[in-house]
Amino acid sequence: MFGKLVKHEFRATRRIIPFVFLVTVILAVTMALSIILHLEALIGISLGLLIMMMIAQIVVTFVLVIWRYYKTMCGNEAYLSFTLPIKPQLLLWSKLLVSFVWVALSFFVLLGVVVLIIVSYAKSTGTPLSEITEQIKFFWNVFGLAGNEAVAIPVIIAMLIMSALYGLVQMFFSVSLGSTSKLHKYGIGGPVLIYVILYFVLQIVSVIFMGLIPLAVEFSQGATGSMTFRIVSRNMIEWLLGEITNSAVETGVSQVGLVGLGAWIVVPLVITGLLVATVRIIEKHTSVR
Amino acid sequence: MSMILIENLNKCFGPKEVLKNMDLSLASGQIVGLVGPNGSGKTTLLKILAGLTSDYTGNIRIGGQPLGVETKAMVSYLPEKTYVSDWMRCVDAIDYFNDFYSDFDRIKAMEMLAQLRLDPKQRIKTMSKGMQEKLQLTLVMGRQARVYLLDEPIGGVDPATRSVILDAVLKQYSEDSLMIFATHLIADVERIFDRVIFLGFGEIKLHDEVDKIREKYGKSVDEVFREVFSCLVSL
Numbered sequence: 001m002f003g004k005l006v007k008h009e010f011r012a013t014r015r016i017i018p019f020v021f022l023v024t025v026i027l028a029v030t031m032a033l034s035i036i037l038h039l040e041a042l043i044g045i046s047l048g049l050l051i052m053m054m055i056a057q058i059v060v061t062f063v064l065v066i067w068r069y070y071k072t073m074c075g076n077e078a079y080l081s082f083t084l085p086i087k088p089q090l091l092l093w094s095k096l097l098v099s100f101v102w103v104a105l106s107f108f109v110l111l112g113v114v115v116l117i118i119v120s121y122a123k124s125t126g127t128p129l130s131e132i133t134e135q136i137k138f139f140w141n142v143f144g145l146a147g148n149e150a151v152a153i154p155v156i157i158a159m160l161i162m163s164a165l166y167g168l169v170q171m172f173f174s175v176s177l178g179s180t181s182k183l184h185k186y187g188i189g190g191p192v193l194i195y196v197i198l199y200f201v202l203q204i205v206s207v208i209f210m211g212l213i214p215l216a217v218e219f220s221q222g223a224t225g226s227m228t229f230r231i232v233s234r235n236m237i238e239w240l241l242g243e244i245t246n247s248a249v250e251t252g253v254s255q256v257g258l259v260g261l262g263a264w265i266v267v268p269l270v271i272t273g274l275l276v277a278t279v280r281i282i283e284k285h286t287s288v289r
Numbered sequence: 290m291s292m293i294l295i296e297n298l299n300k301c302f303g304p305k306e307v308l309k310n311m312d313l314s315l316a317s318g319q320i321v322g323l324v325g326p327n328g329s330g331k332t333t334l335l336k337i338l339a340g341l342t343s344d345y346t347g348n349i350r351i352g353g354q355p356l357g358v359e360t361k362a363m364v365s366y367l368p369e370k371t372y373v374s375d376w377m378r379c380v381d382a383i384d385y386f387n388d389f390y391s392d393f394d395r396i397k398a399m400e401m402l403a404q405l406r407l408d409p410k411q412r413i414k415t416m417s418k419g420m421q422e423k424l425q426l427t428l429v430m431g432r433q434a435r436v437y438l439l440d441e442p443i444g445g446v447d448p449a450t451r452s453v454i455l456d457a458v459l460k461q462y463s464e465d466s467l468m469i470f471a472t473h474l475i476a477d478v479e480r481i482f483d484r485v486i487f488l489g490f491g492e493i494k495l496h497d498e499v500d501k502i503r504e505k506y507g508k509s510v511d512e513v514f515r516e517v518f519s520c521l522v523s524l
Binding site: 082284 | 302303336339340341342343344358359361362364366368370371372373374376381385388389390
């Protein structure tokens with residue numbers, strides 16, 4: 001049954017979302033051609049439109065998957081969703097999977113657009129691609145990632161996946177909770193209200209954990225000018241207070257930077273907690289309007 | 290054995306009690322009219338039986354099973370609202386049901402579409418309210434379900450379409466199943482009822498076989514309904 005749910009979810013969502021991607025691709029190709037053909041007047045316009053479309057694409061993808069979730073879990077179509085002979089939580093998992101795939105595809109489309117523009121620029125200026133690769137390697141080195149690929153790449157991928165899930169799960173939870181019988185009277189305002197409250201609460205929790213959990217990335221500038229980083233067991237608040245004190249007594253600010261990782265410990269916990277809560281709402285407190 | 294067994298069912302919306310201590314037992318092989326004025330709890334009762342509302346108290350069994358995946362597989366529910374995605378064509382909706390319900394008969398549904406003069410390729414968003422009702426009825430009656438729950442299936446359509454829908458219901462209804470037909474248009478449908486339940490203010494006011502009601506009161510069900518509820522409303 002899960003496979004069938006996923007199939008029908010793709011069938012329902014594929015009618016619109018790919019067209020949003022298509023608009024971005026068309027604008028990117030226009031931009032690439034105007035770079036290659038040196039159409040200066042068109043470059044400016046297409047660059048502006050492309051940047052707006054890249055932002056809009058992410059927003060529209062999220063809005064469409066959330067709107068689909070709302071319609072099929074809380075709107076009229078919920079009458080069909082919740083009478084299917086399946087465990088209601090399968091609805092959530094299928095929608096989460098399909099939504100995640102669309103968000104991931106959206107990211108890859110944007111990545112493809114950036115690559116296309118870089119390649120077009122290289123072709124237009126006669127810059128060999130190997131030189132661009134070297135530039136990328138240079139930035140990789142500056143951020144101290146060279147030699148740490150085995151750790152850095154999986155961590156970056158995990159962070160991207162968690163970010164997408166974090167956004168989706170917050171919205172799915174808000175829609176589900178905001179549509180329970182006690183909040184019916186607020187209509188679509190219920191989910192919006194829950195989301196706003198949840199967003200602010202999670203921002204505060206993230207900041208607190210980022211500051212207080214003794215786990216951080218320490219950046220420092222090496223002799224060659226490249227950045228080096230290492231994971232340290234330090235509390236970001238303490239470090240910040242130390243920096244302020246040092247500054248106050250004019251001993252100079254250290255060349256070390258520190259970014260707390262506590263928020264990233266919270267993210268998987270919040271994702272898990274919100275998913276558990278959403279499943280519970282769907283299974284135990286369903287009340288289709 | 291009861292196909293539907295309800296014991297001490299209560300459902301509130303905030304401070305308002307919509308269903309109060311309801312007990313009900315219904316056997317298979319009958320068409321039951323669930324009648325009552327607006328706000329009497331008909332839709333709420335059907336939504337609970339269909340699994341759309343889980344925040345109630347009481348004990349409910351369908352086919353001996355507590356409400357859940359097994360009972361959803363037995364129940365074919367027609368809501369008042371259009372619940373099929375409007376971008377779908379009739380044939381997409383039929384494929385959807387065919388995928389999820391093992392008791393769905395695609396051939397029977399396609400035949401019913403033809404009988405109701407619906408174009409399988411027509412998109413739902415381009416259909417009139419009556420056409421959408423007919424399509425949803427096709428989907429619901431296309432199943433060989435043990436329980437049919439029809440919520441106001443003739444509520445929003447003209448008298449001619451009402452007759453077409455009622456004929457389709459009778460034609461597709463299998464005699465070993467149970468059908469609950471909620472309506473307040475009693476005069477139009479009482480001919481098909483075996484039994485009737487009068488629901489008022491969340492309580493069962495009257496529950497009996499149609500023939501016995503007619504015999505006892507010497508009136509049609511519609512006339513008895515008007516008497517019972519004009520009394521309650523004036524109170």
